[in-house]
Amino acid sequence: MPKLIVCAKQVPDPEAPPGSLKVDTSANKVVLPASISPVVNPYDEQAVEAALRLKDALGGSITVISLGNNLQRDVVKKPLSMGADELILLEDPAFEGGDAWSTVTALAAAIKKVGEFDLVICGRQAADWDAGQVGLGLAEMLGLPVISLAQKVEVMDGRVRVERVIPDGYEVIESSLPALITVSNELGEPRYATLKGIMAASKKQPAVWTPADVGLDASQVGEVGRKSKLVRLFQPTKEAHCEMIEGESVEEAGTLLADRLRTAKVI
Amino acid sequence: MASPLSVLITAEVNEGNLSPITLELLGSARDLAGKLGGQVGCALLGSGVADVAQQIIAHGADHVVVIDVPALQDYLSDTYTSVMETVVRQTDPEIVLMGHTSMGRDLGPRLAFRLGAGLATDCIELDIDNSSKQLLATRPVYGGNARATFATDTHPQMATVRSKAMTPLPPDPSRQGETVTLSTMPDLTVGLTLSDRVKEEVKGVKLEDAPVVLGGGRGLGGPEGFQQLDDLARALKGAVGATRAACDNGWWPASSQVGLTGKIVAPDLYIAIALSGSSQHMAGCSGSKTIIAINKDPEANIFKESQYGVVGDYRQVLPAFAKRVKDLLEK
Ligand SMILES: Cc1cc2nc3c(=O)[nH]c(=O)nc-3n(C[C@@H](O)[C@H](O)[C@H](O)COP(=O)(O)OP(=O)(O)OC[C@H]3O[C@@H](n4cnc5c(N)ncnc54)[C@H](O)[C@@H]3O)c2cc1C
Ligand SMILES: Cc1cc2nc3c(=O)[nH]c(=O)nc-3n(C[C@H](O)[C@H](O)[C@H](O)COP(=O)(O)OP(=O)(O)OC[C@H]3O[C@@H](n4cnc5c(N)ncnc54)[C@H](O)[C@@H]3O)c2cc1C
Numbered sequence: 101m102p103k104l105i106v107c108a109k110q111v112p113d114p115e116a117p118p119g120s121l122k123v124d125t126s127a128n129k130v131v132l133p134a135s136i137s138p139v140v141n142p143y144d145e146q147a148v149e150a151a152l153r154l155k156d157a158l159g160g161s162i163t164v165i166s167l168g169n170n171l172q173r174d175v176v177k178k179p180l181s182m183g184a185d186e187l188i189l190l191e192d193p194a195f196e197g198g199d200a201w202s203t204v205t206a207l208a209a210a211i212k213k214v215g216e217f218d219l220v221i222c223g224r225q226a227a228d229w230d231a232g233q234v235g236l237g238l239a240e241m242l243g244l245p246v247i248s249l250a251q252k253v254e255v256m257d258g259r260v261r262v263e264r265v266i267p268d269g270y271e272v273i274e275s276s277l278p279a280l281i282t283v284s285n286e287l288g289e290p291r292y293a294t295l296k297g298i299m300a301a302s303k304k305q306p307a308v309w310t311p312a313d314v315g316l317d318a319s320q321v322g323e324v325g326r327k328s329k330l331v332r333l334f335q336p337t338k339e340a341h342c343e344m345i346e347g348e349s350v351e352e353a354g355t356l357l358a359d360r361l362r363t364a365k366v367i
Numbered sequence: 368m369a370s371p372l373s374v375l376i377t378a379e380v381n382e383g384n385l386s387p388i389t390l391e392l393l394g395s396a397r398d399l400a401g402k403l404g405g406q407v408g409c410a411l412l413g414s415g416v417a418d419v420a421q422q423i424i425a426h427g428a429d430h431v432v433v434i435d436v437p438a439l440q441d442y443l444s445d446t447y448t449s450v451m452e453t454v455v456r457q458t459d460p461e462i463v464l465m466g467h468t469s470m471g472r473d474l475g476p477r478l479a480f481r482l483g484a485g486l487a488t489d490c491i492e493l494d495i496d497n498s499s500k501q502l503l504a505t506r507p508v509y510g511g512n513a514r515a516t517f518a519t520d521t522h523p524q525m526a527t528v529r530s531k532a533m534t535p536l537p538p539d540p541s542r543q544g545e546t547v548t549l550s551t552m553p554d555l556t557v558g559l560t561l562s563d564r565v566k567e568e569v570k571g572v573k574l575e576d577a578p579v580v581l582g583g584g585r586g587l588g589g590p591e592g593f594q595q596l597d598d599l600a601r602a603l604k605g606a607v608g609a610t611r612a613a614c615d616n617g618w619w620p621a622s623s624q625v626g627l628t629g630k631i632v633a634p635d636l637y638i639a640i641a642l643s644g645s646s647q648h649m650a651g652c653s654g655s656k657t658i659i660a661i662n663k664d665p666e667a668n669i670f671k672e673s674q675y676g677v678v679g680d681y682r683q684v685l686p687a688f689a690k691r692v693k694d695l696l697e698k
Contacts, residue, residue, distance in 0.1 A: 112509075114509075114510050114647070115645070117668065118510075118511075118512060118644070118645060118646040118649075118668050119512070119668070119671075121509055121512045121513065123513050130509065130513060199485075200476070200486070201480075201485070204480065224628065225628070227510060228508070228509055229508050229509075229515075230488075230489065230506075230507070230508055230509070230510065230627065231488050231489075232472055232476065232488055232489075233475075233476040233479070233480075233486060233488060235476075236473065236476035236477045236480070237476050237477075237479070237480040239477070240476075240477055240480035240481050241480060245445070245558045245559055246444060246477070247444070247559065248444070248472070248473045249469075249472075249473075265621070266469055266564070267468075267469050267622060267630070268566050268567055268569065268622050269564065269565045269566040269567045269622060270564075270565050271561055271563065271564040271565070272561070272562045272563040272564070272565075273443075273559055273560065273561055273562070274559070274560045274562060275558060275559050275560075276558055284628070285611060285615060285628070286621050288615075289615070327483070327484070327485040327519055327520075327521050328485035328486070328487065328517045328518070328519040328521075329517065329518055329519065329520075330515055330516075330517060331503060331516045331517060331518050332515070332516040333508075333513060333514070333515050333516075334513065334514055334516075335512070335513050335514065336514055338671070338672075340671045340672065341674075342660070342670045342671065342673045342674060342675065342676045343674060343675050343676070344670075344675075344676050344677070344678065345675060345676065345677050346677075349683075350677070350678075350679030350680065350683045350684050351683050351684065351686075351687040352687070353677045353678075353679060353684060353687075354661075354677060354679070354683070354684035354685065354686070354687030354688035354691070355687045355688065355690075355691045357659065357661075357675060357677050357684075357688050358688050358691035358692045358695060359691065359695075360675055361636075361657075361659070361675070361692075362695050364657075364675075366635070366636055366657050366659075367579075367603070367636065367692060367695065367696070
């Protein structure tokens with residue numbers, strides 16, 4: 101029965117209307133309005149879904165690891181209410197301001213502490229910094245084979261078989277276990293939390309680990325453990341002007357739109 | 368090599384042809400190397416690819432490292448990472464660039480972690496800092512709602528670059544460059560096995576190359592709406608793309624998703640129909656010359672991204688628009 105680990109990040113809701121997010125350029129920080137609530141990174145919910153499908157088929161257990169600060173318990177517990185078994189939070193001021201390298205260092209140490217496992221499953225990218233580095237970096241640091249952009253994950257005969265999304269279709273790749281997988285949205289909708297799941301999750305207490313708990317020095321994580329530095333954070337200015345085409349009816353507006361494109365030599 | 372290698376890029380070859388991203392990377396690499404006073408190298412990995420080395424030189428490379436072996440026929444994470452690690456160690460470039468493509472998304476982070484190098488992914492602007500001479504790599508973050516510029520103290524410094532963000536140089540067939548091979552090959556036996564590859568047939572014009580793209584969204588309500596788009600696309604010799612919402616619903620193939628995690632298109636005309644214009648979708652089409660929108664919600668963000676717009680139900684607007692377009696094209 102496979103032992104599965106999922107890495108899930110708390111991010112500001114990426115479906116918030118464009119433009120609601122602001123940047124404090126003097127502090128190089130993102131300013132989130134209260135209207136944008138934190139959620140589990142959508143791809144990571146799909147990583148949980150991939151793990152749950154394996155558990156449905158084969159049994160086993162799912163441990164979720166989330167690294168961050170100000171982790172909202174009702175948000176980060178969502179994987180538990182979907183059916184995951186355990187939650188570990190890497191939460192400490194020392195983790196603040198890290199990059200992919202420091203994030204991977206901390207997650208790798210936590211995974212080693214968890215002990216034996218068959219698969220680590222990550223999302224293809226986090227919806228805030230959109231880097232797409234952590235899963236692949238983890239595989240390198242842990243010395244694991246890695247298959248990225250999975251749309252289907254199966255485990256059989258001690259091996260993992262993955263349908264990996266490529267630009268014009270998919271390829272089927274197999275690997276020995278243990279291995280690391282990153283999942284893409286083609287995997288399909290994650291399941292809803294059930295009432296039973298929510299009740300069970302509310303009773304579970306996540307483990308909270310500091311750098312010392314995973315055998316790391318504070319200098320290896322967060323801002324001091326970075327390899328890349330943020331020089332500038334800003335918002336592009338847009339000079340938007342849309343010419344609205346109107347007519348007696350919306351059908352006429354459609355016709356006039358075509359005419360306008362012709363006079364503007366667009367078609 | 369006489370002068371130091373400033374920039375090493377990784378080439379991509381598709382069915383014997385250099386991919387556009389390679390020419391874009393070469394254009395950017397020349398600019399950066401000019402600012403650093405060094406040379407441009409290119410790693411050419413594949414099977415039966417050696418022929419394109421001269422073209423790579425014509426587009427701006429001074430050195431091409433050719434690794435032309437059957438084992439590199441298909442991109443496989445393990446083999447490509449090992450070979451690229453060897454190429455970087457042998458050529459010792461200051462900067463390593465690759466496309467933020469299917470290959471670069473996988474290879475870039477692995478190579479960076481193997482080399483202990485700082486990496487910025489999906490960059491749209493690259494520059495050299497005047498005083499530190501470090502690479503300044505700018506990339507969209509928060510789904511395109513903000514931009515961040517990164518630098519790193521590591522050697523090498525790495526970046527993956529978004530398609531269509533950089534400008535290629537016109538080819539100069541008289542340019543001189545040298546072709547080299549690897550002095551030692553890494554072990555290419557792999558743990559991963561590629562057992563199958565399932566490709567969707569693309570009919571008509573390829574989405575990334577189409578001069579006109581019709582983008583359909585959730586508001587189309589089902590696959591029938593996409594048939595209308597497809598019909599108009601044929602008349603315009605264009606292609607149909609879709610938002611993730613539409614692809615996730617199975618209304619149009621996932622391989623035609625446009626956006627941050629889909630294809631990047633930059634056609635002369637992008638016709639956005641019944642899609643809201645989320646920042647993640649716009650990441651894949653904001654480079655279009657002209658964007659027009661048909662949406663029933665006057666407040667939809669897509670109107671902030673468009674030059675021309677009609678507010679209305681696409682079921683009424685689109686047939687009239689399509690009919691007039693066809694009439695105009697026949698004239
Ligand atoms: C204040 C601040 C300062 C920053 N400064 C820098 C900087 O100087 N340089 C820099 O490069 N970046 C900086 N960053 C961004 C950096 O922290 C990114 O989060 C990091 O580079 C990883 O990228 P990503 O979050 O896009 O994750 P990705 O690499 O896109 O994540 C891929 C997958 O890995 C897993 N994963 C990622 N993060 C976590 C997590 N925290 N917990 C659990 N699983 C996870 C998930 O499965 C996810 O789907 C800064 C961020 C903040 C908030
Ligand atoms: C990390 C990340 C990556 C992502 N990558 C991508 C990506 O690559 N590509 C992508 O597209 N999305 C991507 N998304 C998803 C994105 O955030 C949006 O959810 C998605 O683009 C919304 O699609 P939509 O505009 O079709 O749907 P909606 O936002 O629901 O918009 C539907 C629109 O249709 C209009 N409408 C409805 N009915 C009609 C009608 N009858 N006539 C006219 N108009 C009508 C509505 O007014 C509305 O504006 C990503 C998200 C995340 C978090």
